[in-house]
Amino acid sequence: MRPMLATLTESVPAGPQWVHEVKWDGMRVLVEAKGGALTVTSRTDRDVTVAYPELVPLADLYDDMVLDGELVALVDGRPSFAGLAERMHVGNARRAAALASSRPVTLMAFDLLRLLGQDLTSQPWAARRQLLEQLEIDGPRWQVPPTYDDGEGLLDATADQGLEGIVSKRRASAYASGRRSPDWLKLPHRHSESVVIGGWRREVGGSLLGAVLVGVPGPDGWDFVGRVGAGLAGRAGAAVLHRLRPIERGGSPFASHVPREDATGTTWVEPEVVIDVASLGRASGRLRQPSYLRVRTDLTSADLWETTDG
The missing domain is CATH 3.30.470.30 (DNA ligase/mRNA capping enzyme)
Structure with missing residues (x-):
C-alpha cells in the first residue's frame, strides 16, 4: 500500500x-x-x-x-x-x-x-x-x-x-x-523571491532547456540555492534559453559548492538574468519544490545585492 x-x-x-x-x-x-x-x-x-x-x-x-x-x-x-x-x-x-x-x-x-x-x-x-x-x-x-x-x-x-x-x-x-x-x-502558500540564473541544463533526452541553476547573494559571492525545472516547459523555457545563450561562460559563477548531480551536464552562464521563483521556502540552504514564475526584466543582478545590503 x-x-x-x-x-x-x-x-x-x-x-x-x-x-x-x-x-x-x-x-x-x-x-x-x-x-x-x-x-x-x-x-x-x-x-x-x-x-x-x-x-x-x-x-x-x-x-x-x-x-x-x-x-x-x-x-x-x-x-x-x-x-x-x-x-x-x-x-x-x-x-x-x-x-x-x-x-x-x-x-x-x-x-x-x-x-x-x-x-x-x-x-x-x-x-x-x-x-x-x-x-x-x-x-x-x-x-x-x-x-x-x-x-x-x-x-x-x-x-x-x-x-x-x-x-x-x-x-x-x-x-x-x-x-x-x-x-x-x-x-x-508558496513564497516568491527573485534569484539569479548561473547555469542551465538540457531536458532529459533533448536539446531544449530543462532546468536552471539559481543563486542568491551570499557572504562570498553567489550562493547556489537549487535547480528549477517546474514551469519551464515549452515557450517559457525557450524564452529563458534565448536570454542565456549569449552569456555562456566556462565555469560556475557560484561561490558556494554545487553538488555533482547538479553540476554535471550544466552549461554555465554569467549571473545576469534574474527570475522570480515560487517555493515552499528553504531547507539546508536549498529551495523546496521551486517553480519558475517569470523573468524580471526590471531587475539586474546588482539589484539583488542592493536588496540584501538593506
Whole structure:
C-alpha cells in the first residue's frame, strides 16, 4: 500500500461535499501496527522505522491498524522542515534514540486505512475519518488534527500562522492508494523571491532547456540555492534559453559548492538574468519544490545585492 496523493489547485473548492485540513510541512508516512510491532514506511515505500523510535508505543494501541499521516518537527509550536531534515535519513538506532529525545517528531494522523483486519480504503473518507476519531489515539507523539468546513477561512488562518497551506478532501472519496487524485486538492502558500540564473541544463533526452541553476547573494559571492525545472516547459523555457545563450561562460559563477548531480551536464552562464521563483521556502540552504514564475526584466543582478545590503 502506498499513500494517496493530492492534486495541486489554485483555489479552494466550495460546497458541503468538501472538508479541509491543515497541510503539514513534514514527511508523509504510512504507519502500520500489527501484532505488537510497528512499521513506518515513507512515501517512496522505504522502511524508515528505525529513525523514529518515539512512535514505537503506537503498536500497543491496536493489534492491527494502518494510519496515513505526516511526521512533523515542531519548533515553537510550528512545523519546521529544517528541524525534521536531520531525522529523515538516520539509520543508526542509537543516534535515532538520542535525536528522538532532543528533537522529537509528532505524527499528524489524518486517515485510517485498515483496522483489525478490515481494509477501509474502499470506504468513503467521511466513514474512515469518523472511525479514526472514535479510536481516540491522541498521545504525546501523535495526534489526530481537526478538520474544518470553512476552507477559505482555514486558508487565511494558515497564512497568518505561517503554516504550509491546506488540503481539501471530498467527503465521499475512497482511498486511491499510490495515485494522485482530484478528490484530494492541495493549496500551499508558496513564497516568491527573485534569484539569479548561473547555469542551465538540457531536458532529459533533448536539446531544449530543462532546468536552471539559481543563486542568491551570499557572504562570498553567489550562493547556489537549487535547480528549477517546474514551469519551464515549452515557450517559457525557450524564452529563458534565448536570454542565456549569449552569456555562456566556462565555469560556475557560484561561490558556494554545487553538488555533482547538479553540476554535471550544466552549461554555465554569467549571473545576469534574474527570475522570480515560487517555493515552499528553504531547507539546508536549498529551495523546496521551486517553480519558475517569470523573468524580471526590471531587475539586474546588482539589484539583488542592493536588496540584501538593506
